[in-house]
Amino acid sequence: MTEIRTPRLLLRRWHDDDLAPMADIDADPRVMRWIDGGSVRDLEHTAKAIERWEEEWDEEGFGLFAVELLASGELAGCAGLSVPEFGPQALPDVAISWRLGPQFWGQGYASEAAHATLEFALQDRGLDRVISISQVGDAASENIMRKLGMALDCEMTHPVYGRPLRIHAIDLTEYQA
Template sequence: MTEIHTPRLLLRRWHDDDITFMADINADPQVMRWVGDGSTLDPDTTAEEIERWEEEWDEEGFGLFAVELLGSGELIGFTGLSVPEFLPEVAPDVAISWRLGSQFWGQGYASEAAQAVLEFALTDRGLDRVISIIRTGDEASENIARKLGMAPERETVHPVHDFPLTVHAIDLTEYQA
């Protein structure tokens, strides 16, 4: 089982009892503002997402980690890697992404988890390059990408929702653990 420990977090595969906690995060309009069309997700859709994320682990050898606080074991969201099939123009790149409950924002958890996942991608999984696809205007996510050493590479438009996206990238030669 793949797990990553950071000073404050455990990044792990998903458990069945995570659905309720992730559904609460996905039901928060503030969290979902920059995700997809901005709609919140119900528990059934959240369960389907988690199932897809777990399938990606089996198919690709990477995926989205459930992120929990080491001290309390509380699930606070996800961080991980995925193949961004919704945006074929970036193929064959792998994207890093994150989504935390709003009560956990501003505490450095997303940056801490994303840094651990980036290291996992480039050193453990042997990826030469990682991207992040961020909705233009999402300053918090732009800040995390900068902290990871990623640079804006191109602008594009979401093929379904028609809003602007910025693709950030880092490759192994630019990465410093």
């Protein structure tokens, strides 16, 4: 079972009791504002998403981790790797992403989880390149991408939601742990 420990976080595979707290995160409009079309998600949609993430772990050897606070055991959200489901500009790359509940914002948890995930992608999984996709205007996510050493690679429009996106990228020759 793949786990990553950081000074404050445990990135791990999903447990059954993670569904309710992750569904609460997905139901918050502040969280979902910059994701897909910006709509909140219900418990059933979150359950299907976690199921897909777990399947990706089994098929690809990576996926989205549950992000747990070591100090309290609370589920803060998710972070990890996935194959983008849209846009030829994003393929065949693997994307790093994160989503935390608003009570965990502004404390460096997303940056910590993203940094650990990037190391996992490049060192443990041997990926040559990793991207991250943000919607134009999502300054908080773009700030994390800059902290990771990612640079703007291209821009595109989301094929389903019509929202403008920016793809940032980093390759192994640019990465400094």
